[in-house]
Structures are given as structure tokens and as C-alpha cells.
Amino acid sequence: MSHGFQSKPFLSTVTSSPGVYRMYDKLDKVIYVGKAKDLKKRLTSYFRANLPNVKTQALVANIDHIDVTVTHSETDALILENDYIKQYMPKYNVLLRDDKSYPYILLSGHKHPRLAYHRGAKREKGHYFGPYPNGGAVRESLNLMQKLFPIRQCDDLYYKSRSWPCLQYQLSRCSAPCVGIVSDDDYQEQVKLATLFLRGKDQQVISTLVDKMEHAAINMAYEQAAQYRDQISALRKVSEQQEVSNNKGDMDVIGVHYASGVVCFHLLFIREGKIFGSRSYYPSVPAETELDEVLSSFLGQFYLNEDVQRTVPKEVILSHDFEGMELIAASIEQALQKKFSIKTQVRGERANFLRLAITNASNAVATRLSHKNTIEQRFSLLEEALELSTPINRMECFDISHTMGESTVASCVVFNRDGPHKADYRRYNINGITGGDDYAAMEQAIGRRFDRIDETGKVPDILFIDGGLGQLRIAQNIVDEKCAHLAKPPLLVGVTKGEGRKAGLETFVLGGSEEIIQIASDSPAFHLVLHIRDESHRFAITGHRNKRQKTRNTSTLESIAGVGPKRRKALLQHLGGLQEVKSASVAELTKVPGISLEMAQTIHDTLRGG
Secondary structure, eight states: OOOSSOHHHHHTTOOSSOEEEEEEOTTSOEEEEEEESSHHHHHHHTTSSSOSSHHHHHHHHTOOEEEEEEOSSHHHHHHHHHHHHHHHOOTTSOBOOOOSOOOEEEEEOSSSOOEEEEOSOOOSSEEEEOOOSSHHHHHHHHHHHHHHSOOOOSOHHHHHTOSSOOHHHHTTSOOOGGGTSSOHHHHHHHHHHHHHHHTTOHHHHHHHHHHHHHHHHHTTOHHHHHHHHHHHHHHHHHHHHHBOOSOOOOEEEEEEEEETTEEEEEEEEEETTEEEEEEEEOOBOOTTOOHHHHHHHHHHHHHSOTTSOOOOOSEEEESOOOTTHHHHHHHHHHHHTSOOEEEOOOOHHHHHHHHHHHHHHHHHHHHHHHOTTSHHHHHHHHHHHTTOSSOOOEEEEEEEEEETTEEEEEEEEEEETTEEOGGGOEEEEOOSSOTTOHHHHHHHHHHHHHTTOOTTSOOOSEEEEESOHHHHHHHHHHHHHHSTTSSSOOEEEEEEOOGGGOTTOOEEEETTTOOEEOOOTTSHHHHHHHHHHHHHHHHHHHHHHHHHHHHHHHHHHHTSTTOOHHHHHHHHHHHSSHHHHHHOOHHHHHTSTTOOHHHHHHHHHHHHHO
8 A cells, every 4th residue: 555655764763652643734734633642553553554444544645744742641642632633623633613702690890780691801890600501591591680689780881871760670670779779788788699699509598588588577677578588489489490409519411422424412511400501512523533533532622622711520421431531531630630530321310411411412413414404404503503592483573664754564574493484474554653763663563562472472582673783772672571571581683784784794683682693694594594584574565565555545635634535535536546636637626526626726736745
């Protein structure tokens, strides 16, 4: 077997020490990085007569030269290997692109601290809780915190400009420190309780509130005691829902499924005995790669990535055993300087978690393989892009249409997992607003859509708002007011036009946090959002044109004093239509039954003036 690379001279100089090797192609690009306990033995295996699989054959055929770095131990080799993989992103390595920063909840360091979604550099002073596995987990937590602790979540500019309490105070979700309704001491007390809750100290929070309730009752402050009672009740309900195990350990549970070149690692993050969140990872896997290499590469790259701020538990539960697992665990333990172990044989509650993770991984791979170009896949990728922890079953999109302020119509289109659901499409004729006021039109339409909605109603998982930040904020305020009682209010996403209003440059903004979500313009998720947005345009414009035509056929005559339904009908029938009425002379108008000379002059002057 001949090779472009002269292996014999090279192998005669290679040491038998542990280390890392980098394989380059003719363009001097790193195409593979590997580690070895014995470099000579490992590298010799690449150049034997019968190579084990197609991947190795393709790799060896492209080698131009090899660099070797000797390390003191196999553990050092593993750490260095992962550094090189991250640096070079070689073609023939399994690659985990986990470069997205993890989100946190920020409790700011102000006089009246705020709770906020945070992702990125930690420049602002305050306490950071997390990291959370995805943005959806943070949004759910903040929504829950609003119901439990009346702490502000508004930004500082909004907070400083208040002169009266906002909607959140009316909904009992904020104690309005901006206008001094709550005392500084009482506000700080709620901040302390929220801090304890975020650290998983639920029982301590409940005990503190019980003491306060009893103290308030003794002092006959019954209204305050009732508030504490309601807060305790809400906390107990949440605590019961989140409790998953008697074993209060921290662990990552990883289910793996690998089929037809697609692999999914589904992680359940369990912290303080609670499911903190879940996340699926899909590493890039070269063809014909063995499962052992996939597992080894993922664990090394996932837990040794210093760029990603992530809390690492002492224990990882993995669905598959693999060669070198003990070495990976020891290397991670050494690199992190904390206890770390990987287990594959577990019982009881942990086995249940593992089964759940495996099921999710298996379903994810099956979905990717069987629905690559379907609406189902688009939904799955959109869930991934928005970092949602629950499936999207219903989406709605609102759009406003008018011509120079005339005949304003709002449209609402609906998509489910099968695509457009036209039976649920709705149009709203907008009345009583200044012509061209899209904000007022959006406020009226959203208000009518969610007025008196309850859990039995058709609540969308996502509500797209086609317009700028102003329209998104108005829609968010209405949804906050009308859907506060719902267990899962809609997630609002603003679809803003790109530069020059060009298709493909749209940006997506989340309601509330106003975080900008990046979705590649060639992604099926991006196409799905544009599909529902374009459908809302089409439906709105059709409705608007119909209304405008009807309005123009009647309103100009309706506005003339003395021209009632009978005279309108007579004019249109006798002369053949509105345009003919507009172009008729006074003499021609007087020939219409019931139209006097004076009335004909009035009609002529009004229509010509219009």
C-alpha cells in the first residue's frame, strides 16, 4: 500500500512516550488531532496494510505531514488534544460546537435590585445565578419568580422614569419600589428570600415566611398575614412540582443515540435535587466514526471547554460504557481540580432519569433522519433556536395593513405542526383610532384576541409580531395584562425588517428581555418564521383591500347629509356605480328619482371636493 506521506522514515523517529499528534494535508491545514499513551504504537497503526474503516483510509490518503507533541502523562495528552481540536476544528475529528454562552439570572446591585435575563460578559455588578442550560429555562424561571416575589424586572431607564405604578404592580408582580409604595426594608427582605430561592433553599424561604405570617397575625396585621399565606402557598406548590428525588446530589444525566451518521447527546441537568433544565447536542461526526470515539470526544470537549462558563457536577451518568472512560474522568478531575466521576450502571431514580435521556436522544435522531425537509423539522429547529424546553404546538402572527391610514385591518394567522391552520385565521377591523397609528391598531387587535381567554382557550405557544420594537412592547404589555392568569402565557417574538427592508435580513427579538435571537437565513427555522410572517401579510392585505373597496363604494355617499340608503341605492343603480356618480354633472344627478336640484348640487360639490 503506497502513501503520499513517507511513513517509514517518520515512524523510525517517533518516541513511545504519551503525547498528541497533528496530521496536516498538502495545504498545511490540520485535518486530524489525536492523543496516545504510546505515540509510536498508535501512529504505526495508521500505516498498516489493512486499515479498519473507510474514515481512516480517507484520513491517511490525505496526510502530507505529522507533528508530534510529547506530554508527561496520558491525562496531559487528553487536555492538550482538546485544546488543539478547539483551535483547529479538524475535518476528521468529532466536533462539538458548544460555543454559545450560557444564560444567567442577574440580581443587580442597585438600591432596589432587579431580576433580569443575562447572557455574555458579566460587567454589571450584582449576583449571577446559573448558568442555565438554555434561554427557555431562564425565561420560565423569571416568569415563576415574578409570581413568587414582587421584585422588579424592568430595565433601569424604565424604572427611573416612573411617576406612578406600572401594570406589573396592578398584577401583584412588583411592589413598585420606583414610586416608594414599598419600604426599602420590606423590598430588601423579598430580595433576600428570592436569593435563597435561586440557591435552592426553598424550605428556608418557606420557614422564614411562616414566621413572618405568624408575627403579622399576632400583631393583627391580617392583610399582610394573608399576603404571606398566599406567598407560602405558591412556594409550596412550586417546590412540590420541582422536587424530583430524595437524593439531593448534583449530576448530569446523558442519553446517547447514534444512527446513520447522526448522534444526539441529550443532557438532563440536575442540581440540588431538581431538574434544572435539559439540552440536546449534535456533534459533527465524520463518516464511519466508531461510537467509542464519539463518546470520548464529546465528554472531553464538553467538560474541558474553559470558554464556556458552566457548573460541572461531581457525577455524570452516561448511557454507554466506552474504552478509556476512566482516563477521561481522571483527566477532567485533574483539569477542574474537583471530584468527578462517570457512571454507566445506576439504579432507581437515576435509572429513570437515564431512560428519559435515552428516549429523548433516540427521538431527536429519528426526527432528524426522517423529517429533514418537513414542517416538523422546521418546528424542531425553531424550538432549538429559541431554546424552548417544551414543543411548539401552535403559533400565531399578527400584522397590520392600511393605505395611508385608510381601512385599517389586523390579521392573525395560525400555524400548527401540520403547517397553516386556516380555520383559525382571524381578521380584526380596527376602529376609533387615528389613521396610520399602527401602535394603537396593534393594541386593539391583541387586546381583542386575548380578552377573557382562559386555559380552555386556544393559547399560542409563540406569538409573532410583525413590526418594530415599539409594537412588540405594546403587544407584550397587553399579553402581560390579559394572560397573567395562564399557566403558560405566549412567548412573544418580534420580526423586524432588515436593512433596506430586504428579505433574508430580518432579525428576531424576544418580548420582555428584548434579546436578539440569531437564526441563519438558510436555516429551515428561519424559513418557517418567514412563512408565517408572509402568510400574515397576504391575509392582512386581502382583508384590507376588501374593506377598502367596500368603504370607497359607500362611505363617500354615506358622509353626505340627506343621502340615506334609498337615495344611495337609487344613485348607484341609475348611474351605474360610484365612479359614474362622481363624474356626473348636476343636471345628470337631478334626473335620478328623489334627487332635487339643491341635493344634486350638494352631492356634486362634496364628491368633486373629495
